Amino acid sequence: MEMKLSVLVLALWVPTIFSQSDWWQTGQFYQIYPRSFKDSNGDGIGDLNGIREKLSYLKDIGITAVWLSPIYKSPMKDFGYDIADYKDIQPEYGTMADFDALLKRANELGIKLIMDLVPDYTSDLLDWFQKSVNRVKGYEDFYIWHDGYPDPKNSSNRLPPNNWLSVFRGSAWKWNTKRQQFYLHQFLAEQPELNYRNPLVLEAMKDVLTFWLDKGVAGFRVDSVPYIYEVRPDSKGRYPDEPKSGSTDDPDNFDYLKHIFTQDQPETIEFVYLIRAFLDEYKRKHGGDTRVFLAETYSPIKIIMQYYGNETHNGAHIPFNFNFVKRANATSKAPDYAAIISLWMDNMPKQYTANWVIGNHDNRRVGSRYGPGMIDAMNMLLMLLPGASVTYNGEEIGMLDVDISWKDTVDPAACNSNPQIYQQFTRDPERTPFQWDDSKNAGFSTGNKTWLPIHPNYREVNVKVQQAAARSHLKVFKDLIQLRQTSKTLQRGELKYKALNDNVLAVQRSLSGSNTILLLMNVSDKSQTVYVQQWSATIPASMKVRIASVQSKRNANETLKVSSITLDPYESLVLE
Numbered sequence: 001m002e003m004k005l006s007v008l009v010l011a012l013w014v015p016t017i018f019s020q021s022d023w024w025q026t027g028q029f030y031q032i033y034p035r036s037f038k039d040s041n042g043d044g045i046g047d048l049n050g051i052r053e054k055l056s057y058l059k060d061i062g063i064t065a066v067w068l069s070p071i072y073k074s075p076m077k078d079f080g081y082d083i084a085d086y087k088d089i090q091p092e093y094g095t096m097a098d099f100d101a102l103l104k105r106a107n108e109l110g111i112k113l114i115m116d117l118v119p120d121y122t123s124d125l126l127d128w129f130q131k132s133v134n135r136v137k138g139y140e141d142f143y144i145w146h147d148g149y150p151d152p153k154n155s156s157n158r159l160p161p162n163n164w165l166s167v168f169r170g171s172a173w174k175w176n177t178k179r180q181q182f183y184l185h186q187f188l189a190e191q192p193e194l195n196y197r198n199p200l201v202l203e204a205m206k207d208v209l210t211f212w213l214d215k216g217v218a219g220f221r222v223d224s225v226p227y228i229y230e231v232r233p234d235s236k237g238r239y240p241d242e243p244k245s246g247s248t249d250d251p252d253n254f255d256y257l258k259h260i261f262t263q264d265q266p267e268t269i270e271f272v273y274l275i276r277a278f279l280d281e282y283k284r285k286h287g288g289d290t291r292v293f294l295a296e297t298y299s300p301i302k303i304i305m306q307y308y309g310n311e312t313h314n315g316a317h318i319p320f321n322f323n324f325v326k327r328a329n330a331t332s333k334a335p336d337y338a339a340i341i342s343l344w345m346d347n348m349p350k351q352y353t354a355n356w357v358i359g360n361h362d363n364r365r366v367g368s369r370y371g372p373g374m375i376d377a378m379n380m381l382l383m384l385l386p387g388a389s390v391t392y393n394g395e396e397i398g399m400l401d402v403d404i405s406w407k408d409t410v411d412p413a414a415c416n417s418n419p420q421i422y423q424q425f426t427r428d429p430e431r432t433p434f435q436w437d438d439s440k441n442a443g444f445s446t447g448n449k450t451w452l453p454i455h456p457n458y459r460e461v462n463v464k465v466q467q468a469a470a471r472s473h474l475k476v477f478k479d480l481i482q483l484r485q486t487s488k489t490l491q492r493g494e495l496k497y498k499a500l501n502d503n504v505l506a507v508q509r510s511l512s513g514s515n516t517i518l519l520l521m522n523v524s525d526k527s528q529t530v531y532v533q534q535w536s537a538t539i540p541a542s543m544k545v546r547i548a549s550v551q552s553k554r555n556a557n558e559t560l561k562v563s564s565i566t567l568d569p570y571e572s573l574v575l576e
């Protein structure tokens with residue numbers, strides 16, 4: 001009897017203990033692409049003062065934390081992912097004083113600011129590389145250098161060390177005439193790979209982390225994580241070739257090879273644990289909130305789970321879950337969505353926090369990828385699933401891709417190809433300027449030219465219009481965040497989900513003592529009736545509409561008999 005009582009007490013206590021979730025676990029993360037967010041000085045390029053001006057908008061819609069794509073000094077060969085000074089600001093974006101003012105304003109509003117750290121490679125203009133080229137003592141092995149091999153057909157030529165390819169096409173090795181060696185670049189030739197087998201490189205990167213942590217940033221989104229290490233060369237200094245993938249005949253295409261020696265090496269997992277330990281140690285020493293670690297990785301699920309941590313080591317708080325981005329599109333059916341949810345939830349050990357990403361600066365916009373009818377549905381899914389949500393700027397108003405001609409194309413991933421195939425590679429369409437209002441340049445810039453064209457739909461699709469409209473994507477988005485922030489069920493309730501048929505996905509969140517929340521989304525263009533209680537007996541007989549997609553004829557607070565619900569094409573409903 002006594003025994004039973006203590007079990008009962010424990011059972012009552014456990015949920016309260018577990019309910020102490022850290023700030024990031026149920027947070028709404030928002031990615032700003034600084035070049036396209038808001039231009040404050042009319043040069044057609046977004047900047048830090050522009051971001052500062054718009055922070056109150058982000059506060060108003062309920063954003064917890066903002067991560068900024070790189071703003072460091074850069075020759076902009078890859079729009080900032082080629083860093084020429086890790087401790088300075090790109091002049092087009094402003095000054096360090098502007099950054100400090102931005103951070104101060106963010107702190108006032110209670111929005112966390114997260115920097116994009118690019119640790120895998122640097123710009124070739126960074127002094128580390130210049131010193132390495134010149135074999136300055138201490139920098140000789142900062143990068144990955146190799147003699148290559150004599151060319152039997154041409155005595156004045158040398159052949160690269162092996163067949164490895166650059167993500168941006170062609171050989172990943174480039175001959176440096178000054179040093180008379182090849183260096184490795186997995187991205188642009190102007191982005192040489194750092195050599196983490198040299199412990200000084202990790203120390204240099206920790207120094208960068210400390211610089212920004214001391215300023216007060218809330219953490220880092222770490223770029224290109226899988227590429228940090230390459231396989232160790234053999235005793236003769238040889239790097240092995242990678243095998244062909246069989247997925248394309250184009251030998252310059254990165255997908256031509258299987259990247260077994262250049263991605264997700266065991267040392268890369270260890271690197272992630274070291275960075276996490278460094279951030280945890282910083283918090284122990286300096287106090288304050290958890291400094292978060294968001295990791296960019298498109299790796300196989302088993303590897304991503306290792307990036308979370310192992311039995312003894314913690315890794316990234318948020319190893320990005322890109323499965324909605326990579327595995328779903330306009331042709332996906334409800335069972336495909338259910339499978340994507342399972343893929344994460346069934347593989348993730350229970351002690352970790354899930355996260356969901358539906359868009360970013362490297363992938364097609366949600367409305368262009370799934371079709372405009374799915375914009376609200378995808379935001380609902382993002383906000384109702386357990387864990388952190390990650391939104392790319394513009395997805396809250398349903399911005400669409402812009403068709404960009406070869407002439408106007410600026411993304412190196414596309415410029416390195418040709419006019420026939422560039423559209424496969426270009427990332428410009430999802431990077432166009434943010435649409436604030438219906439004035440010149442969508443309110444993004446007062447200049448005469450913007451760095452990428454504005455979407456012609458900007459008069460209808462913009463923040464101002466959607467704030468004024470009775471129903472809009474922005475209102476749905478804001479209502480969803482408000483629900484996340486106030487609903488205990490969404491913060492820590494159980495998750496249940498099912499494809500009720502080929503076209504309707506149901507997601508149920510429930511917590512004893514708190515309202516049940518149900519998402520129904522029709523992913524197709526026809527209407528149909530579903531019987532959700534046949535699926536889940538814990539769904540109440542009648543529920544209130546909390547949030548309805550813009551296509552819906554239903555109104556908030558309308559009561560629905562749940563025994564049978566007919567959804568219009570693409571209609572999505574959040575019921576409570």
Ligand SMILES: *[C@@H]1O[C@H](CO)[C@@H](O)[C@H](O)[C@H]1NC(C)=O
Nearest residue numbers: 151153154155156157158175
């Ligand atoms: C031999 O290699 C050098 C250096 O790469 C190159 O400039 C030259 O054109 C090559 N000669 C022939 C005949 O291919």
Ligand SMILES: *[C@@H]1O[C@H](CO)[C@@H](O)[C@H](O)[C@H]1NC(C)=O
Nearest residue numbers: 269270273309310311312313
């Ligand atoms: C966890 O990772 C650390 C660091 O890489 C490693 O030393 C340790 O063996 C791993 N533990 C397990 C159980 O795999």
Ligand SMILES: *[C@@H]1O[C@H](CO)[C@@H](O)[C@H](O)[C@H]1NC(C)=O
Nearest residue numbers: 326327328329330331332336
């Ligand atoms: C859409 O996604 C499915 C897998 O869900 C895939 O087989 C198909 O190739 C994708 N289509 C496009 C156009 O990307």
Ligand SMILES: *[C@@H]1O[C@H](CO)[C@@H](O)[C@H](O)[C@H]1NC(C)=O
Nearest residue numbers: 041042043044446447448449
């Ligand atoms: C923009 O164009 C107008 C009209 O052509 C011109 O007067 C003005 O000087 C231009 N502004 C800039 C910043 O180039």
Ligand SMILES: *[C@@H]1O[C@H](CO)[C@@H](O)[C@H](O)[C@H]1NC(C)=O
Nearest residue numbers: 544545546554555556557558
């Ligand atoms: C729905 O009900 C809530 C609370 O009862 C109220 O605050 C809200 O204004 C209502 N919404 C609509 C659209 O009627």
Ligand SMILES: CC(=O)N[C@H]1CO[C@H](CO)[C@@H](O)[C@@H]1O
Nearest residue numbers: 503504522524525526527528
């Ligand atoms: C709810 C639902 O699935 N409704 C319809 C959605 O569209 C599909 C196919 O286009 C219909 O078959 C469903 O009945």
